[in-house]
Amino acid sequence: MNASDHDAKRRESGTDFMPKFDANGLLCAVVTDHASKDILMVAFMDSEALEATIETGVAHFHSRSRGRLWKKGESSGNVLQVREMRVDCDQDALILVCDPAGPTCHTGARSCFYRGLNRETGQLETS
């Protein structure tokens, strides 16, 4: 087994947290509502955001548009209290199971996923 296979195996079946960031230093984080299990939002974390989240217990992300650390709810007050963090097999994606203090979406919607795609018409429908 070469070093890269060995790393992949450790990532997949080990107990060590070895988050795998992409070429831009990011990984994908999915926020779910602890109470309803609904997905509230999807965002990206760099190592700084991940460390801040682990340390504070409140969700932090990396804002790609602003190019900086972003504490979710820093302006709205709608912070996300993290109850549980889960990681996938190759450790390049995370789930944050959260208690939201208010609507998660900046539009005021409870979840950012307020529209479904009608595959017949190709149009979005609010539901």
Next chain:
Amino acid sequence: MNASDHDAKRRESGTDFMPKFDANGLLCAVVTDHASKDILMVAFMDSEALEATIETGVAHFHSRSRGRLWKKGESSGNVLQVREMRVDCDQDALILVCDPAGPTCHTGARSCFYRGLNRETGQLETS
């Protein structure tokens, strides 16, 4: 309102499906189990994978490691039948609500998120 603000507004509140791919031509797709609401996996889609998914009703992704279209379950048979597709406010992330034909993870686990992070110890725990 400039053209970019106008586009952002249409993306956010309109009924037109205007998926926003990143600089690498990808967007993030989260697969959930229709029955349990559990998150099964997270992967990336390019426009080819998105079109194939919409056309066939079976989840397709873009494999970043193999650099090609990847029909989930193409070798294992564990395809994901898509019941519903949802899109977020800025249309750069999708949810595929699916009926999985078998375990989704290549490790044989039902979900790729078979480990939680213990924030006290920094170690992963299977649960």
